[in-house]
Amino acid sequence: MSENDKQKPGFLSRIFGRGAEAPKPAETPKPAEAPKPAETPRTAEDTPGPGSPASRSEGEPDFAAAAGAIAPVSPTITTDSPDIAPHLPPELAGADLQPLEDEDRPDDAPGPGTIAPEPSLSTAGPPAGATAEEKRGWWRRLTEGLSRTSSSIGDSVTGLFSKRKLDATTLEDLEDVLIQADLGIEMANRITSAVGKGRYDKMVAPEAVKAILASEVERVLEPVAKPLVIDPSHKPFVVLMVGVNGAGKTTTIGKLAAKAKAAGLKPMLAAGDTFRAAAIDQLKVWGERTGVPVIYGEQGADAASLAFDALRAARERACDVLFVDTAGRLQNKAGLMAELEKVVRVMRKVDETAPHATLLVLDATVGQNAVNQVEVFRGAAGVTGLVMTKLDGTARGGILVALAERFRLPVHYIGVGEGVDDLEPFAARDFARAIAGLEEA
Numbered sequence: 001m002s003e004n005d006k007q008k009p010g011f012l013s014r015i016f017g018r019g020a021e022a023p024k025p026a027e028t029p030k031p032a033e034a035p036k037p038a039e040t041p042r043t044a045e046d047t048p049g050p051g052s053p054a055s056r057s058e059g060e061p062d063f064a065a066a067a068g069a070i071a072p073v074s075p076t077i078t079t080d081s082p083d084i085a086p087h088l089p090p091e092l093a094g095a096d097l098q099p100l101e102d103e104d105r106p107d108d109a110p111g112p113g114t115i116a117p118e119p120s121l122s123t124a125g126p127p128a129g130a131t132a133e134e135k136r137g138w139w140r141r142l143t144e145g146l147s148r149t150s151s152s153i154g155d156s157v158t159g160l161f162s163k164r165k166l167d168a169t170t171l172e173d174l175e176d177v178l179i180q181a182d183l184g185i186e187m188a189n190r191i192t193s194a195v196g197k198g199r200y201d202k203m204v205a206p207e208a209v210k211a212i213l214a215s216e217v218e219r220v221l222e223p224v225a226k227p228l229v230i231d232p233s234h235k236p237f238v239v240l241m242v243g244v245n246g247a248g249k250t251t252t253i254g255k256l257a258a259k260a261k262a263a264g265l266k267p268m269l270a271a272g273d274t275f276r277a278a279a280i281d282q283l284k285v286w287g288e289r290t291g292v293p294v295i296y297g298e299q300g301a302d303a304a305s306l307a308f309d310a311l312r313a314a315r316e317r318a319c320d321v322l323f324v325d326t327a328g329r330l331q332n333k334a335g336l337m338a339e340l341e342k343v344v345r346v347m348r349k350v351d352e353t354a355p356h357a358t359l360l361v362l363d364a365t366v367g368q369n370a371v372n373q374v375e376v377f378r379g380a381a382g383v384t385g386l387v388m389t390k391l392d393g394t395a396r397g398g399i400l401v402a403l404a405e406r407f408r409l410p411v412h413y414i415g416v417g418e419g420v421d422d423l424e425p426f427a428a429r430d431f432a433r434a435i436a437g438l439e440e441a
């Protein structure tokens with residue numbers, strides 16, 4: 001790290017956390033086991049149906065109490081350029097899965113634990129020193145990703161306010177628009193009151209309404225817009241990804257792995273969603289694409305056992321960050337809770353402080369259902385932060401504002417597309433202005 005970098009406390013503390021200590025020396029690694037070949041995936045008939053136990057081990061004795069007795073899951077670790085079978089799971093059909101171009105990785109990429117001069121894992125908004133063109137690109141990706149929400153809100157505001165003076169009906173209509181965008185009733189009330197204040201019987205410019213909306217939204221979002229801080233005193237820093245099936249956990253891990261690499265960190269991925277073979281394959285594809293090793297077992301293997309092995313392997317390889325994928329089946333809340341708790345307890349046999357972050361991945365297109373998901377996963381997994389995906393696929397992106405107001409959990413990232421770059425660090429002002437349909441501040 002250059003002297004120059006050391007003198008940037010804001011930047012460093014966003015990455016490593018304030019007052020972060022120097023990394024502790026890694027524990028003496030146990031002798032690495034030779035990777036075993038992946039076992040033949042089970043057939044469809046073997047796949048448990050809805051209502052089945054959350055894992056094959058559910059209901060079996062909890063081995064967390066005796067970590068020494070953990071049954072091996074025959075995990076395999078891919079290399080940095082794993083050889084993946086050409087068969088892709090159906091949900092990946094058509095996705096852009098070409099390996100990242102080498103030119104994206106600078107020749108002088110710094111080693112683990114140091115900081116790349118370019119975008120960090122955690123910085124919200126375009127990186128310091130970004131060119132005007134890069135800044136425009138960042139804003140364009142954000143506004144394009146949020147365009148369904150912003151056109152729904154922005155076009156309605158323009159329609160409501162461009163031709164008539166403000167009266168009670170206009171405000172009621174505005175409130176309906178905001179509720180339909182899933183901003184929540186309280187937020188909608190607050191915005192309409194702010195718009196109505198002192199403006200009855202006057203023409204109000206749509207841009208002025210949008211500005212009020214953006215500032216009210218920003219006020220709610222500002223306290224929760226927090227970067228994901230990778231504390232280097234944990235080696236690896238363990239990030240547990242939780243969320244219901246299809247929320248975007250695996251994709252988000254892939255995008256985060258790319259960000260971690262770009263930040264000069266050494267990541268590893270654990271295919272802890274052992275429920276579906278396709279989920280394991282999907283993570284392996286992301287590993288190949290980003291050049292990040294993936295540890296995986298056979299379909300149906302015990303997820304906790306895999307997480308245990310992954311943490312040990314990441315430690316042996318001196319990885320900076322381990323992203324652990326999980327299955328999320330809400331059909332069986334008790335099973336889900338039991339499995340996640342077991343994953344956490346077993347990882348703590350290796351590192352009693354793990355996981356260091358538990359990110360709940362939420363699909364924005366489920367609307368108000370996301371509220372229920374936060375409640376369930378907060379109870380099951382002690383969620384420390386949120387990632388909201390698929391904001392590009394909904395006109396109801398206001399749900400993020402409603403969640404922020406209700407739960408006040410940190411929001412680290414938003415997903416605005418399927419591409420590797422379509423995961424934006426969450427920035428309150430930019431999000432607020434984008435959904436209001438305003439230009440960049």
Ligand SMILES: Nc1nc2c(ncn2[C@@H]2O[C@H](COP(=O)(O)OP(=O)(O)OP(=O)(O)O)[C@@H](O)[C@H]2O)c(=O)[nH]1
Nearest residue numbers: 245246247248249250251279389390415416417418
């Ligand atoms: N449009 C869009 N699609 C996304 C985004 N994030 C994820 N997806 C897509 O959503 C689908 C499901 O994503 P996954 O990453 O497989 O979700 P998961 O939570 O891992 O699902 P399971 O493996 O079934 O547990 C995939 O087709 C992704 O490409 C996003 O921000 N925008």
